Amino acid sequence: MAEHFVHPPHWEAYIVTYxxxxxxxxxxxxxxxxLSLTGYPEDREPARxxxxxxxxxxxxxxLVLTLDLGRPWLFWHMLVNATPGAGGLNFKYWSPMxxxxxxxxxxxxxxxxxxxxxxxWARRPGPLAGTAGRxxxxxxxxxxxYIASYTGVLLSVSNQPVWSDTWTLGGLFLASGLSGSAAxxxxxxxxxxxxxxxxxxxxxxxxxxxxxxxxxxLFIVLFFVSVGFAGTLGVAVRGAWLVxxxxxxxxxxxxxxxxxxxxxxxxxxxxxxxxLAGVLLMxxxxxxxxxx
Amino acid sequence: xxxxxxxxxxxKACEVACKEWNQLPGNEPEYRNDSFDNTGELDAQNWRHxxxxxxxxxxxxxxxxxxxxxxxxxxCKHCQHASCMExxxxxxxxxxxxxxxxxxxxxxxxxxxxxxxxxxxAIGFNPKDGLAHxxxxxxxxxxxxxxxxCAKACPTQSITFGPLRELHKKADERVATLRxxxxxxxxxxxxxxxxxxxxxxxxxxMAEPEVYGLPNARNAVLPRxxxxxxxxxxxxxxALAMVAGIVAxxxxxxxxxxxxxxxxxx
Numbered sequence: 001m002a003e004h005f006v007h008p009p010h011w012e013a014y015i016v017t018y019x020x021x022x023x024x025x026x027x028x029x030x031x032x033x034x035l036s037l038t039g040y041p042e043d044r045e046p047a048r049x050x051x052x053x054x055x056x057x058x059x060x061x062x063l064v065l066t067l068d069l070g071r072p073w074l075f076w077h078m079l080v081n082a083t084p085g086a087g088g089l090n091f092k093y094w095s096p097m098x099x100x101x102x103x104x105x106x107x108x109x110x111x112x113x114x115x116x117x118x119x120x121w122a123r124r125p126g127p128l129a130g131t132a133g134r135x136x137x138x139x140x141x142x143x144x145x146y147i148a149s150y151t152g153v154l155l156s157v158s159n160q161p162v163w164s165d166t167w168t169l170g171g172l173f174l175a176s177g178l179s180g181s182a183a184x185x186x187x188x189x190x191x192x193x194x195x196x197x198x199x200x201x202x203x204x205x206x207x208x209x210x211x212x213x214x215x216x217x218l219f220i221v222l223f224f225v226s227v228g229f230a231g232t233l234g235v236a237v238r239g240a241w242l243v244x245x246x247x248x249x250x251x252x253x254x255x256x257x258x259x260x261x262x263x264x265x266x267x268x269x270x271x272x273x274x275x276l277a278g279v280l281l282m283x284x285x286x287x288x289x290x291x292x
Numbered sequence: 293x294x295x296x297x298x299x300x301x302x303x304k305a306c307e308v309a310c311k312e313w314n315q316l317p318g319n320e321p322e323y324r325n326d327s328f329d330n331t332g333e334l335d336a337q338n339w340r341h342x343x344x345x346x347x348x349x350x351x352x353x354x355x356x357x358x359x360x361x362x363x364x365x366x367x368c369k370h371c372q373h374a375s376c377m378e379x380x381x382x383x384x385x386x387x388x389x390x391x392x393x394x395x396x397x398x399x400x401x402x403x404x405x406x407x408x409x410x411x412x413x414a415i416g417f418n419p420k421d422g423l424a425h426x427x428x429x430x431x432x433x434x435x436x437x438x439x440x441x442c443a444k445a446c447p448t449q450s451i452t453f454g455p456l457r458e459l460h461k462k463a464d465e466r467v468a469t470l471r472x473x474x475x476x477x478x479x480x481x482x483x484x485x486x487x488x489x490x491x492x493x494x495x496x497x498m499a500e501p502e503v504y505g506l507p508n509a510r511n512a513v514l515p516r517x518x519x520x521x522x523x524x525x526x527x528x529x530x531a532l533a534m535v536a537g538i539v540a541x542x543x544x545x546x547x548x549x550x551x552x553x554x555x556x557x558x
Contacts, residue, residue: 005505007333007413009404034537043541070402070422077382077401084398090383094516097405098381145530153522157515158408159375167521171529178533204541211536215529 001231004161008291014068018061019151019283022104023177024184025057026148029111031181031208033141035201037134046189046201048118053184054144055115058108065104079105096154100147107147110140149174155286162290165230169286172219175212179255180279182209183272206258209275213255220249220282236289244285251278293367293429293443293451293493294459296466297504298478300363300450302342307331307365309445310340313430327361334366335416339427340442341366345503364495364504365451367442368393368414368427369482372489375515376406376415376426391492392429400424409515411488411507429492456492467496487512 032050035043066075074082078101081090092098114137116122152169163169182205189202227233237245254271311318318337324330327344334341345362353359370392377385377393384399385406395406395415402422407415415426430440438444443453452459463480470478477499482491486509501508 003502003507003511004411005413005507006409006411007335007407007416009408010417011404011408031537031541034541038541068403070404070417070419070424071400074382074401077384077399078403081383082399083383083386083396086383090381092379092381094519095379095381095405096519096522097379097403101381145526149526149529153519153526155408156518156522157379158405158518159411159513159515160408163408164515164518167518167525169525170522171525174526174529175533178537204543207543208537208540211540212533215532215536219525219529 002161002165004159004164004232006159006161008160009158010291011068011287012291014064016280016283016287017064018068019173019287020180020280021057021060021064022151023148023173023279023283024181025054025061025111026107026144026146027177027179027181028053028057028185029107029114029144030141030148030178031185031205032114033137033144036137040201042200045192046185046205049188049192050185051111051114051118053181053188054111055108058104058111061104062108094157096150096157100150100154103143103146103150107140107143110136110143114140145174148177152286155290160290161232162227162236162286165232166223166226168219168223168226172216172223172286173283175216175219176279176282179209179212179216179252180276182206182212183255183275187272206255206271209255210257210259213252213275214259217249217252217256220245236285238289241285241289244281244289248278248282248285251275251281293370293440293453294463294496295365295367295493296450296452296463296496297362297364298466298470298475298496298498299448300342300365301448302328302344302361302363303447304331304342305445305447306442306451307338307340307342309441310427311338313433313441314339314428334368334412334414334426336418336423336425337416339367339425343504347499347503359498362498362503364497365442365446366412366414366505367493368429369412369488369494370427370429370492371482371487372485372492373514374488375409375411379405379409379515381405388429388431388434390429390431390434392431392434393492394428394431395424395426397421397423411512413505459494463494463496470496470498481506488514 028050032047035047035050066072069075079090081088090098149170152173155163156169158164186202186205227236251274254274316337324332327346329344331338331341343364343366347359347362374393382399382401384396386394388394400423404417406424407417415424417424433440439453443451460483463483467478467480479497481497481501482494497504
């Protein structure tokens with residue numbers, strides 16, 4: 001059984017917001033890339049919407065991460081070694097926070113360029129068309145996968161109860177981020193569809209959401225099993241946190257119902273919002289419960 | 293530094309000396325209803341903390357076998373393999389010329405990753421200055437060839453400072469003496485490399501480490517151990533998700549536009 005005598009780092013609202021926004025930013029970029037690569041003409045508009053989402057979220061990520069620091073004006077110390085006489089850049093491949101700082105910076109560049117290309121008044125075809133454009137999108141999508149997932153690994157690379165007792169958080173955050181992104185994009189596309197745009201893509205996005213929710217469910221089960229073996233399951237689900245996890249599981253129902261052909265649950269309109277609420281609540285449950 | 297808990301009397305002179313030398317004002321007083329401990333824990337204001345562990349037995353004991361209290365003056369262990377140093381993204385945490393672990397206050401930006409990593413809870417965050425703080429081993433005193441304030445103040449010489457080799461020898465002799473006297477649980481913690489490669493602040497304990505709130509050798513593990521498993525989980529999730537995403541987004545169901553032609557790049 002794992003025993004922990006650590007103090008909590010008090011990563012709270014800012015960090016939860018970051019984990020939520022990073023999951024959606026990375027996930028939306030990945031899905032926009034997939035939509036771009038399908039080759040279906042009706043997916044162009046959904047892909048464009050997908051590329052509009054990540055950059056504003058990356059700005060939000062940078063803002064909340066900076067505000068969470070004890071000395072926000074020293075945020076650049078994440079990248080540059082300020083030790084007197086040392087100089088150079090900071091990069092520790094074994095520290096997810098160090099790698100994540102660089103990944104977020106790079107993803108910011110990719111998402112910014114893609115954002116510019118997706119603006120309504122941008123020239124068509126833009127600089128992201130053709131082979132070079134596809135390579136750019138794929139590179140950005142790989143960074144998006146990392147941004148959406150490394151936050152879970154960051155929690156695990158610690159000595160905190162629950163977080164360090166499981167290997168599942170990175171995979172769980174990724175599946176959850178993709179699920180939330182699919183729901184968000186489906187909702188955005190559906191709004192455009194109502195305005196007269198083709199209504200084909202959002203239904204496939206909801207199907208993708210169903211698959212992602214299934215993967216998320218798998219990782220939630222693995223999470224409970226792994227912390228159960230470590231002896232810290234009681235910390236994760238004590239008191240109101242058990243209710244939170246039940247609500248997280250409930251939030252998967254609309255997306256999973258999509259796979260079962262029960263489209264009515266999602267078509268009701270509140271399905272995507274429920275999915276997004278679940279994405280946020282899951283991160284709150286993981287991050288806060290272990291620190292109490 | 294060697295702390296022999298068997299001769300600690302809980303006077304807290306070490307706590308006072310630490311606060312005085314390092315100009316730590318301390319936290320607001322609060323009633324803890326917890327034996328004689330009015331400090332609580334190591335944090336940004338308390339770099340030394342005398343633990344009072346109540347071991348008063350429920351049943352009457354025979355003469356010489358009673359054990360009322362375990363006392364331990366706790367401190368940052370200045371580990372050879374330091375979890376805090378390992379994760380610090382700014383490289384604010386360095387190893388000094390004295391082999392101690394030191395947080396550079398002008399480099400730290402208060403991300404608190406070190407607090408999540410330290411298995412001993414030895415690091416605290418001070419919201420007033422936005423920095424992580426812990427014992428410096430009185431770095432300034434060491435530079436002036438003086439012992440740390442706690443070791444200087446300890447009236448029973450429970451806390452001793454000096455070259456590690458000499459302290460190891462002293463500790464080995466002391467634990468051998470205690471065991472010869474019948475204290476079977478007397479043991480050294482951090483004397484060898486089994487705990488974080490060895491501790492520059494090591495202890496003689498009178499019970500198992502867990503009783504004192506210290507991880508045993510099996511649980512004394514570095515944060516980076518979870519990188520491999522964590523990223524493997526990400527890879528599995530990413531692979532499943534990409535297959536699922538491609539299947540879902542390329543599939544054209546009955547409710548999609550059947551008359552559009554695939555293959556046109558966007």
